Amino acid sequence: MLTDTHCHLFYSDLKKDIEGVIKRANELGVTRFICVGTNLDDSAECFDLAKRFDSVFGTAGIHPHDAKDAPENYIEKLSELLSKAKMAAVGEIGLDYFRNISEPEIQRTVFREQLELSASLNMPIVFHNREADEDTVRMLEKHGPGKGIAHCFSSTIETAERFMELGYHISFSGNLTFKNSHLPEVAAQIPLDRILVETDSPYMSPEPYRGKPNEPGRTRYVAEKLADIHAVSLETIAEITSANAATLFGY
Numbered sequence: 001m002l003t004d005t006h007c008h009l010f011y012s013d014l015k016k017d018i019e020g021v022i023k024r025a026n027e028l029g030v031t032r033f034i035c036v037g038t039n040l041d042d043s044a045e046c047f048d049l050a051k052r053f054d055s056v057f058g059t060a061g062i063h064p065h066d067a068k069d070a071p072e073n074y075i076e077k078l079s080e081l082l083s084k085a086k087m088a089a090v091g092e093i094g095l096d097y098f099r100n101i102s103e104p105e106i107q108r109t110v111f112r113e114q115l116e117l118s119a120s121l122n123m124p125i126v127f128h129n130r131e132a133d134e135d136t137v138r139m140l141e142k143h144g145p146g147k148g149i150a151h152c153f154s155s156t157i158e159t160a161e162r163f164m165e166l167g168y169h170i171s172f173s174g175n176l177t178f179k180n181s182h183l184p185e186v187a188a189q190i191p192l193d194r195i196l197v198e199t200d201s202p203y204m205s206p207e208p209y210r211g212k213p214n215e216p217g218r219t220r221y222v223a224e225k226l227a228d229i230h231a232v233s234l235e236t237i238a239e240i241t242s243a244n245a246a247t248l249f250g251y
């Protein structure tokens, strides 16, 4: 049994055939899904999907790209959603200085406010970090809840070690399978009790589907790669990463 700890099931490609998406995932051994919100509307959709499917859990949060559009009362709205059953984490939050779709300063304010929210609710976070290692570490240190996931990890081992020292888990996505990636070397140095797997569907399709729309079932290919890297069986990876997710999200 594998857990996809990060998918966006509310995007139309996935939503229009949600039953098929879940069925195909189950056939590949992927049986749990964390549907991750990026703004208030799609976080509410995560909650709807969690109500509809036993195997789906939701998160609520404002993505750094969406930070500029967060309404004034967004913290109140997020806490309301997060008080519901099967809402498991604050996310997707973080910093993205690669695309800078929201101004960096707005990104930092919205990240900080949501870190404070997660700490006050004692909930884990799911965070996104692109070209923002230093600020992410600094803000987690100062404001973070000390539990959660560095999602779609793509930084260096030094950054992974700093995240782990602060209590966070490291989640690998399809880019672990890309040719010439530095990530296998990073993943080899992360202890299995700190590792998670995800797809970030509909993005980040692993090999051999690179560049195509992604589905949660492909968590399996990320897990297979990780099994190779750590020289253990796929079953071992599945068991350990699913147990890590269950502990972290509290289900």
Ligand SMILES: [Zn+2]
Pocket: 092, 128, 129, 151, 152
């Ligand atoms: Zn992300």
Ligand SMILES: [Zn+2]
Pocket: 006, 008, 036, 092, 200
């Ligand atoms: Zn995402």
